[in-house]
Amino acid sequence: MPTGMWWFIGAACGQLLLAVALLRTRSKESEGPRPDDVPPPQALALLRGGRRAAVTVALVALHQRGAVAAGRKHTIRANGGPGRTRDPVQLGVHGALHRAFALRDLALRPEARRAVDVLRRELRGAGLLQPPARLWVARALLGCVPLTVAAGAYATGATGTGLAGALVAGALPVLLAAVVLLRLPPATRAARRLLAGLRDRYPLPAHRREVTDGWLVQLYVALYGDPALALFLPHFSRDGGLLDRPGEVDRNRPPQERGPVPGDGAG
Known part of the structure; x- marks a missing residue:
């Protein structure tokens, strides 16, 4: 040579x-939030999985209030008003549902994109992106x-x-x-430490009946993604096309664990 x-x-x-x-x-600009500060679930989802994950958690919150439901052919449709929320991402996602959309298309709608982009700028200013x-x-x-x-x-x-x-x-x-x-990480080390710390504090439960708080369901979905969706909202996740791997609903839990959960329904 x-x-x-x-x-x-x-x-x-x-x-x-x-x-x-x-x-x-x-x-x-910042070293990230203090250990006791827990950002909103949509923010945590954005740090973990990007735009699609943030929109997914917003849909979970909207579904818990009956504002969205699973549509035909693995789509999401509006099911009334957004309810009492001031969360910009939830409002943006709900406002984008002029008709039923698949999750991938919904995440790219202008209303949803703008709301997530505002959240992204806030996280960037907090030193998390x-x-x-x-x-x-x-x-x-x-x-x-x-x-x-x-x-x-x-x-x-x-x-x-x-x-x-x-x-x-x-x-x-x-x-x-x-x-x-x-593997270029958009999240900073402070964000990765935050997510790891929250997973230590909130390990994914073995059974959905252990969780009755709707906000905690959102938090688990933000931190764990598909496994939490399959555990807490199997029908809505499967019928609405929220899962990256739809078969996960059937593989993760035995049939006796598939009863009603907070915010879930037949979709």
């Missing part, structure tokens, strides 16, 4: 390390890693065994960059 190739590999490793350091840098510019720079640096390795192989004129050696040496930073890029 040409000696000059090591300079390019070193530059690729530097880009990778800089991107990782950038993602691990704490926001100067990465600033967009930081994410863009990190993505650009990670994308430059394979380009730098390829440019080095071309610039040094590596051929034959030299080219093979250059590609093998450059494979590690390229693979690491690909892994980081695929």
